[in-house]
Amino acid sequence: MIKKINIKDFAIIDEINIDLNPGLTVITGETGSGKSIILEAIASLVNGKFSKSAIKHGASRCVVDLEFDKRSYRKIYNKTGRSKSYIDEVPMTQNDFLKSFESKIEFHGQNDQQIILKTENQIDFLDYFCGNQKDIAKIKIIFDNLEKCRKDLIDLRQNIALHKEKKELLEFQLNEIQMADIKEDEEEKLYSDYKKLNNQEDLIKKLNNVKQSLNDYENGVVSSLTNLSTELNQAMKYDNSVEDLSEIISSMIMQLQEIEIDIEARLSTDDFDISRLPNIEDRINLFEQLKRKYGGSIESIFENEKQIRYELNKISNYAKSDSELKKQITKLERKYTEIAFKLSENRRSNADTLSSMIEKSLAVLNMNHAKFDVRLSNNETDTSFIKNNGIPVKPYAKGIDQVEFYLSANPGEPLKPMSKVASGGEMSRIMLAIKTVFQDKNPVSTLIFDEIDTGISGETAQKVSKHLKKLSKYKQVICITHLPQIAISADNHLHVTKSVINSNSTYVKAEYLIGDFSRSVIKNLFVGEEVGT
Structure with a gap:
């Protein structure tokens, strides 16, 4: 429970310190006295909602301190819009600070009535009653993943359609390169052969001239060197030192003879087969055509081939991804269906119980003839992966059910959607009835009501007072009230007053009232109302 609250420079409050007690605490005060500001300060800690305009005029910051059980919580708000959070004087992140209040304090105000009036929120109250929170968390994740996979599949298929023409072009280009069957260093050999064949006559003539110059019997180079070698061999009779010269000449003769053999071999091969020239020219033309198309060199053709293969592989992976996504969608649909039917069964088995309990609670709150019904339905559709009793139904993030609260507040009136028929006073009691029904399931130890008595x-009012009193046996209940019936029944009566000092300063004071003084203040505040006992 909340034990203490200290508020400094918040709205019109300079500084106020309040010790809070167990049971039912009512806060009273004239309109504009600052009683709602106290609850706003507490709410700023619990829900993190704060406007820098709430900092008191002339102050640079405001501070809210709260002691809950044995822990202290502090929030400092600056004019810059920034804030600092502390738990037991230890700095905390905003997220961790807010998490620390989970299952501790719960607020109820006019906004909560608007929340429950919205049909789309009513399923949450039934799920809370059923204890469906874990399955709801699971099915939401599955639903989100299912939606994402479906979107991915649509995008993927659009990509496949867009890449159809591209795939055809890439396949044509790859086939064109593959059919060319280009070998490494082939281009160099082609140009070499082309040059030979294109100048064949002159080349053969020159090779024959060399051959003839080498082996002419009388004037050939080999013949001349042979004669020189003979002369040197004879000279060796007189000077052994010329042997080296003889060996050099002999080596030259052998090399020239090898050249002659090589020329003979060249002249006898098909390197000079002129019939090859058209094929070589065609091949060269093909290479030039491909080079113009794919980057200007043989290397660039090879690079293009790699890139084309990569792009085609990517496109072919679309088909694989399509199959994988369909499998994933089927798997998610199966999981969704399992949890959706589990949730639906649990909701339907608890809907009547919740309806009955809220009706009983409303009767205690002077709505004796009220009828309350929790109704479930499904939205039928033409096609869906999930069917209820053989009929396709639309899936949602919380399952297949639509939940709506129906109310008949008066005898003879038919049940109608609560959002269309509930008055302000009825909504206050319906909300209180729901809080009462849920109090065993609700782990919070402090309930705060802002004007729960609206419209009654x-x-x-007397019955609402007793109901709040009963609720306060299990929880700490704090509420602002405008009714003497509620104020007089409280365990603690906190009265808020506002005074003006020197015409330019506002002072807000909160003090507990007891006994006759409390009754006197209540009587003065609620002139004309029946106080009761």
Whole structure:
């Protein structure tokens, strides 16, 4: 429970310190006295909502301190819009600070009535009653993943359609390169052969001239060197030192003879087969054509081939991804269906119980003839992966059910959607009835009501008072009230006053009232109302 609250420079409050007690605490005060500001300060800690305009005029910051059980919580808000959070004087992130209040304090105000009036939110109340929170968390994740996979599949198929023409072009280009069957260093050999064949006559003539110059019997180079070698061999009779010269000449003769053999071999091969020239020219033309198309060199053709293969592989992977996504979608649909039917069964088995409990609670709150019904339905559709009793139904993030609260507040009136028929006073009691029904399931130890008594009076106010009192046996209940019936029944009566000092300063004071003084203040505040006992 909340034990203490200290508020400094918040709205019109300079500084206020309040010790809070167990049971039912009512806060009273004239309109504009600052009683709602106290709850706003507490709410700023619990829900993190704060406007820098709430900092008191002339102050640079405001501070809210709260002691809950044995822990202290502090929030410092600056004019810059930034804030600092502390738990037991230890700095905390905003997220961790807010998480620390989970299952501790719960607020109820006019906004909560608007929340429950919205049909799309009513399923949350039924799920809370059923204890469906874990399955809801699971099915939401599955639903989100299912939606994402479906979107991915649509995008993928659009890509496949867009890449169809591109794939055809890439396949044509790859086939064109593959059919060319280009070998490494082939281009160099082609140009070499082309040059030979294109100048064949002159080349053969020159090779024959060399051959003839080498082996002419009388004037050939080999013949001349042979004669020189003979002369040197004879000279060796007189000077052994010329042997080296003889060996050099002999080596030259052998090399020239090898050249002659090589020329003979060249002249006898098909390197000079002129019939090859058209094929070589065609091949060269093909290479030049491909080079113009794919980057200007043989290397660039090879690089293009790699890139084309990569792109085609990517496109072919679309088909694989399509198959994988369909498998994933089927798997998610199966999981979704399993949890959706589990949730639906649990909701339907608890809907009547919740309806009955809220009706009983409303009767205690002077709505004796009220009928309350929690109704479930499915949205039928033409096609869906999930069917209920053989009928395709639309899936949602929380399952297949649509939940709506129906209310008949008066005898003879048919049940109608609560959002269309509930008055302000009825909504206050419906909300209180729901809080009462859920109190065993609700782990929070402090309930705070801002004007729970809106639109009620007389006997109804008396019954709401007793209901709050009963609720306060299990929880710490704090509420602002405008009704004497509620104020007089409280365990603690906190009265807020506002005074003006020197015409330019506002002072807000909160003090507990007891006994006759409390009754006197209540009587003065609620002139004309029946106080009761």
